[in-house]
Amino acid sequence: MITVHHLDDSRSQRVLWMLEELGVPYEIQHYKRDPKTMLAPVELRRVHPLGKVPVITDDGVTVAESGAILEYLVERYGQERWRPAAGTPDALRFTYWMHYAEGSATPPLLVKLILDRIREAPMPFIAKPIARRIADQVEQAYVEPNVSRMLDFMEGELALRTWFAGDEISAADVQMSFPIEAAAQRFALDRHPKLRAFLQRIHARPAYRRAIERGGPYRYA
Structure with a gap:
């Protein structure tokens, strides 16, 4: 099961959208911003050293950065969809x-x-x-x-x-x-x-x- 480490009003919303389009089951681990700094909580550093979202975990694999996550999802679950044919x-x-x-x-x-x-x-x-x-x-x-x-x-x-x-x-x-x-x-x-x-x-x-x-x-x- 894919876990999306998610922060409100953040880039991780794109990952949720991509998963919904692909129809892939996932769960969400919600985090709250620091009300003063609006930064992500330190708990995220347990998932990835930079402590930022988006991050996903999937079968023991941790993937960070929006673009890398989307490409990973499309390559693994896209079934030739959501990206153009190579060489075009x-x-x-x-x-x-x-x-x-x-x-x-x-x-x-x-x-x-x-x-x-x-x-x-x-x-x-x-x-x-x-x-x-x-x-x-x-x-x-x-x-x-x-x-x-x-x-x-x-x-x-x-x-x-x-x-x-x-x-x-x-x-x-x-x-x-x-x-x-x-x-x-x-x-x-x-x-x-x-x-x-x-x-x-x-x-x-x-x-x-x-x-x-x-x-x-x-x-x-």
Whole structure:
């Protein structure tokens, strides 16, 4: 039996969705964030040294990192589904988007989250305007230009094909769901109708809804 080590409002939601799509039985080990730091609890270090999610255990095997977990699940349980045939252009796109999601799309969104928390953090009155000014400058100089290019790029790709790797949904779309959901929360997608349509399609999938029912509240949906 697969065990998913799951944290609310985290990347592990993608793993639950993938398992629901594959129809593979699994159980969930729930963890709660530290209410002050919002970080994962130290108990997770017993599962994996980094103490982060997602992590799964399956027949004595421990697999961490979203992309690695999704590829493991598709390879072992996918029965030739959820990834394009090897050697095709779609397969190359599949590999690209599986890596792009965390390698390029997520970092500026994470910086945005950190800057927002800096603005909201308690600090001496005299320091607050300085901290906010620095956060604003970093966001304007780095985050906003990078996110704008990223969203335009992804919008253009979805204008060429229905899904990220081709005209059939794949694990690459599961992997890409989290950064696009996070972008929708932190930036308006008013100029990106294809990305909004992508989110509408995945959120309407029965397997996606089942994953939320089992995993618990997920504010990015």
